[in-house]
Amino acid sequence: MWFFLSLAAGSIQAARNGLSRSLAIKVSPTMITWARFTFSLPFITTLIAFLLLRQGNPLLSPLFYAYCLATALFQLLGNIALVAAFERANYAQSIILHKLEVVFTAIIGLTLFDEVPSAVGWLGVLISCGGVLLMNFGRESGPAGWRRALHFDAGAVLSLTCAAFLVFTSFMLKGATQEFALLNPRVGAGRFEAAAQTLFHTTWMEVAILTLALLWTRPREFSRVPQHWQRMLLIGLAGSSASICWFWAYSLTLVAYVKAVGQIEAIFAVAMAVRIWSETEVWRQLPGIALILAGIGLLLLG
Numbered sequence: 001m002w003f004f005l006s007l008a009a010g011s012i013q014a015a016r017n018g019l020s021r022s023l024a025i026k027v028s029p030t031m032i033t034w035a036r037f038t039f040s041l042p043f044i045t046t047l048i049a050f051l052l053l054r055q056g057n058p059l060l061s062p063l064f065y066a067y068c069l070a071t072a073l074f075q076l077l078g079n080i081a082l083v084a085a086f087e088r089a090n091y092a093q094s095i096i097l098h099k100l101e102v103v104f105t106a107i108i109g110l111t112l113f114d115e116v117p118s119a120v121g122w123l124g125v126l127i128s129c130g131g132v133l134l135m136n137f138g139r140e141s142g143p144a145g146w147r148r149a150l151h152f153d154a155g156a157v158l159s160l161t162c163a164a165f166l167v168f169t170s171f172m173l174k175g176a177t178q179e180f181a182l183l184n185p186r187v188g189a190g191r192f193e194a195a196a197q198t199l200f201h202t203t204w205m206e207v208a209i210l211t212l213a214l215l216w217t218r219p220r221e222f223s224r225v226p227q228h229w230q231r232m233l234l235i236g237l238a239g240s241s242a243s244i245c246w247f248w249a250y251s252l253t254l255v256a257y258v259k260a261v262g263q264i265e266a267i268f269a270v271a272m273a274v275r276i277w278s279e280t281e282v283w284r285q286l287p288g289i290a291l292i293l294a295g296i297g298l299l300l301l302g
Contacts, residue, residue: 009245014268016238029083039236067176078165089155095269101163124299131291
């Protein structure tokens with residue numbers, strides 16, 4: 001189940017990021033991030049209301065809320081960094097580079113959270129990340145030779161910063177779902193209720209934090225919401241759908257595995273970059289796509 005959830009999450013997230021990119025030149029990264037979570041909240045609240053009617057009120061602890069707050073902060077910072085990268089680099093590059101989070105996830109998971117992938121799983125993760133670097137090598141700009149694969153401009157740095165924040169987001173939300181499952185044994189192995197509750201409490205915290213931040217720093221930006229509300233609604237719908245898939249998948253297996261399969265988003269990003277924004281340089285990134293698919297195949301074998 002975690003594999004199909006990861007595929008769905010990566011695919012839907014590609015659509016959400018494409019919509020966010022289309023707004024990047026019209027409103028600030030912080031406002032786009034606010035729209036993502038604010039317009040997600042009604043859909044997530046409806047889901048939680050259904051679960052409460054069916055399951056009753058769950059037990060929640062201060063540790064659970066602490067995990068949710070940490071998840072919210074890391075996710076906010078990561079999303080703002082990614083949208084800011086859209087302003088400074090092409091869409092395909094921004095998505096591809098932030099997918100290096102798989103490397104960060106495996107290393108941080110091993111050193112801090114005792115997540116140890118199998119040998120074949122490690123090989124799949126590394127090959128997938130090698131594919132990401134090979135796709136970066138296919139860019140038009142940057143130094144000559146192999147150094148282009150490791151050339152990082154401002155947009156690249158922001159994408160990698162996003163990757164680092166999203167790694168900690170993943171582990172914090174996994175901690176939240178595990179704490180919820182411990183408090184509510186009825187959740188069982190599927191852990192859907194744990195994922196949904198974590199998503200709900202994380203999202204309302206994100207909305208509260210961003211609303212206060214925007215009212216304090218950029219109150220005039222709210223005047224742009226009526227002009228762009230339809231696109232913001234689509235971003236919210238896609239965001240809530242992708243998030244429940246991510247949260248659920250993280251609760252079922254190793255975070256590194258979910259991240260590796262979620263790299264399918266990079267392939268969709270390349271297709272959208274060519275089709276929608278005419279970023280023709282991505283044709284040279286096709287060998288990297290092949291490596292990503294090979295890595296995902298090895299990951300499944302692991």
